Amino acid sequence: MPAPAPAARMALPITPRSSADAPAPRAESLYRSDVQFSTLGEIRRAGLAALDPDVADFLESGSGAELTLRANRAAFARRTIVPRPMHATASPDTSTSFLGIPLAAPILTAPFGGDALFHRDGHLAVARANAAHGIASIVPEAGSFSLEAIAEAAPAAARILQLHPIDPVEHVVGMSRRARRAGYGALCVTVDCPVGGWRTRNRENRFDPDLRHFAGNLDETGTIGVAELFGRLLDVDGARWDWARLREVAAEFELPWIAKGVLGADAAEQAIAAGASAIVVSNHGGRQLDHAPASLDVLPEVAEAVAGRVPIALDSGVRTGADVLLALALGADVVVLGRLTAYGLAAGGQHGVARTLELLTDELRTTMALAGVERLADLDARFVGGRPA
Numbered sequence: 001m002p003a004p005a006p007a008a009r010m011a012l013p014i015t016p017r018s019s020a021d022a023p024a025p026r027a028e029s030l031y032r033s034d035v036q037f038s039t040l041g042e043i044r045r046a047g048l049a050a051l052d053p054d055v056a057d058f059l060e061s062g063s064g065a066e067l068t069l070r071a072n073r074a075a076f077a078r079r080t081i082v083p084r085p086m087h088a089t090a091s092p093d094t095s096t097s098f099l100g101i102p103l104a105a106p107i108l109t110a111p112f113g114g115d116a117l118f119h120r121d122g123h124l125a126v127a128r129a130n131a132a133h134g135i136a137s138i139v140p141e142a143g144s145f146s147l148e149a150i151a152e153a154a155p156a157a158a159r160i161l162q163l164h165p166i167d168p169v170e171h172v173v174g175m176s177r178r179a180r181r182a183g184y185g186a187l188c189v190t191v192d193c194p195v196g197g198w199r200t201r202n203r204e205n206r207f208d209p210d211l212r213h214f215a216g217n218l219d220e221t222g223t224i225g226v227a228e229l230f231g232r233l234l235d236v237d238g239a240r241w242d243w244a245r246l247r248e249v250a251a252e253f254e255l256p257w258i259a260k261g262v263l264g265a266d267a268a269e270q271a272i273a274a275g276a277s278a279i280v281v282s283n284h285g286g287r288q289l290d291h292a293p294a295s296l297d298v299l300p301e302v303a304e305a306v307a308g309r310v311p312i313a314l315d316s317g318v319r320t321g322a323d324v325l326l327a328l329a330l331g332a333d334v335v336v337l338g339r340l341t342a343y344g345l346a347a348g349g350q351h352g353v354a355r356t357l358e359l360l361t362d363e364l365r366t367t368m369a370l371a372g373v374e375r376l377a378d379l380d381a382r383f384v385g386g387r388p389a
C-alpha cells in the first residue's frame with residue numbers, strides 16, 4: 001500500500017479510481033506533477049491511466065483497422081508551418097466567433113456520448129470549463145446528462161446540441177424544441193453515423209457499458225427509449241435518412257444547424273442545399289467509416305467548394321496548438337476537440353478540461369508568435385508547406 005498522500009497532493013488534478021491507483025510521489029522529480037499539468041501529453045497519460053482499460057479503449061480506438069484514426073495524425077504530421085520571420089506579433093490574439101458565438105479561442109468541444117464513463121461530472125464539467133475559458137460546447141444527444149442540466153451547469157455559456165438523424169422524426173423535432181427552450185444557440189446534426197462504426201477494440205473487449213451513461217436525454221422525451229435509440233444508431237439496417245428528409249425536418253428546427261461529418265465538396269454542397277448554416281469537416285475521429293480520408297487532407301477542397309458561404313469547423317486528430325494553426329490556415333474557422341476534451345475530463349474533471357483549454361490556447365499563441373501571425377484572420381495557405389496525402 002502506498003503511504004497516505006501528503007496534504008499538498010490533495011490538489012492533484014486527477015481523479016484516481018482509488019487511492020491505490022494514485023501515482024507514488026516522486027520527491028526527486030524536477031517537474032512537480034502535483035502542481036499543475038504542464039503539457040497536453042501529461043493530461044492524456046493521466047486521463048488514460050485513470051480509466052478502466054476497456055473504457056480507455058472505447059475512448060482511444062477507431063473503427064476497422066484504425067487506418068483513418070492514424071491517417072488523421074499523419075495528415076497533420078505531413079504538413080509544415082512556413083513562418084513569416086521578423087513579423088512583429090506583440091500579442092497574438094486567439095479570439096474569433098462562430099455562427100455569431102464569440103469565442104476566446106477558435107475551439108469548440110465535441111459531442112461525445114457516455115461522458116460519465118470518463119468522469120462522474122461528464123459534460124457538466126466540460127460546460128463549466130468552457131464557460132470559464134470563453135468557448136462553447138457541442139453537447140451530445142447520447143450523453144450522460146440532460147441538455148437542460150448542462151445548460152443549468154453553465155447558464156451564461158453558449159452551447160450547441162448534437163442530434164442523430166434517427167426515427168421517429170418526432171424525437172428529433174422534440175429534441176430541437178427542448179434545445180431552444182433551454183437556450184441553445186444552434187443544433188449540430190451528425191451525418192456520418194447512419195449506423196455505428198465497426199468498433200474492433202470494443203468488440204474484442206466485449207465492451208458492454210451501462211447504457212444509462214448514454215441516456216441522459218431520454219427519460220424526458222417519451223418518444224424513444226435507450227434500447228431503441230441504440231438499436232437505431234447501431235443497427236446496420238438503421239440507415240433511413242437522406243438529405244431531402246433532413247432538409248424537411250430541419251425546416252422545423254427554428255435554430256441554425258450544423259452538418260457534422262462532411263468529407264468532400266459534394267457533401268458540403270448537399271449540406272448547404274439542405275439548409276446547414278455551418279459544416280464540420282470530420283471523420284468522427286476515425287470511429288465511423290475506416291479508410292475515410294483524414295479530415296485535414298480534404299479540408300482545402302471543401303473550403304474551396306464552400307467559398308465562404310458558411311463557416312467551417314474541423315475535427316479528427318487535433319492534438320496541439322500547431323494543429324489548430326494548420327487547420328485554420330487550410331480553411332477552417334474553428335476546430336472541435338473530441339479526445340483532447342475527454343482526456344482532460346478523465347484526468348481531472350472540470351479542472352482537467354480547463355487546463356487542457358488553457359494549454360492548447362497557450363500553445364496556439366506561441367505557435368502564432370513563432371509563425372509571425374498576430375490575428376487568426378491573417379492565417380491562410382501561404383503559411384502551410386508539406387504535402388497532402
Ligand SMILES: Cc1cc2nc3c(=O)[nH]c(=O)nc-3n(C[C@H](O)[C@H](O)[C@H](O)COP(=O)(O)O)c2cc1C
Binds near residue numbers: 317
Ligand atoms: C468517446 C467518444 C464518443 C463520441 N460520441 C459522439 C456522439 O455521440 N456524437 C457525435 O456526433 N460524435 C461523437 N464522437 C465524435 C466526436 O464528436 C468528434 O467528431 C471526434 O472525437 C473528433 O476527433 P478527435 O477525437 O480526434 O478530436 C465521439 C468521440 C469519442 C472519442
Ligand SMILES: O=C(O)C(=O)c1ccccc1
Binds near residue numbers: 114193287
Ligand atoms: O462512440 C462514438 O463515436 C459515437 O458516436 C457514439 C454515439 C452514440 C453512443 C455512443 C457512441
